[in-house]
Amino acid sequence: MDNHIEIEKAHHLLIVHFYGEIDSVMAPVYRGQLSDLIDESEEDVIFDFEKTSFIDSSGIGLVLGRYNQLRFEHRTLILTGLNPVAYRLFELTGMFQIMPYYESIERLKEGTL
């Protein structure tokens, strides 16, 4: 699958869908794109990994970096759709202690809207 991100604006949220793999090659590319996107917007942000086939620690670094960037502006980062292995790694690194997680965007909508 082609590695890329797609941006969607819905319900006063900025939704970032990650497609393909997030590794040491892609993480710096996304870091540049997402830093700018966050700078130029005011919404809370969802990172959706439903279509992500692979994510390693550089992906965790990417998420942590954007979390810190958003937190500075009192904005929230929400995660959705991790595969079971990636979920374990995010759990291990304590990510869910600092940011909310939902199984899917549909679940998130059920819970909040």
Added chain:
Amino acid sequence: MNQMEVSFSALLENENFARTAVAAFLTPLNPTIDEIIEWKTIVSEAVSNAIIHGYDQNKECFVVMKMKVDGRQVQLIVQDYGKGIDNLEEVKAPFYTTAKDLEHAGMGLTIIETLADRLEIESVINIGTKLIITKSLKNHDTI
């Protein structure tokens, strides 16, 4: 017993090659999707450590990756001939990183330890570092 060995330039682009090679090598053993993702994650962390920390991304250098399968027992060796690790206990601690500015989470070895059955590290300053990772594939019906 089945074995493979590959050697590739210390380029981050080759992580994808390394992950794919391991996944293809393990496919005849009929692993689960999660097991393949676990192995890909282990490979990714081990290889990026070798490239980034062992070699400082010097693309003239080579990373050697060997895999050995004996029954359901799988062993992966990822070896670099780079600068070596000063303090092995320190690097194994979660969130330890020498490259904070690059947004590395410092979780690579912790992730390998979590996903694998066993991780051994052999390292000598200015000689290189060798990660020996073992992990059994689950037995399941192949029908």
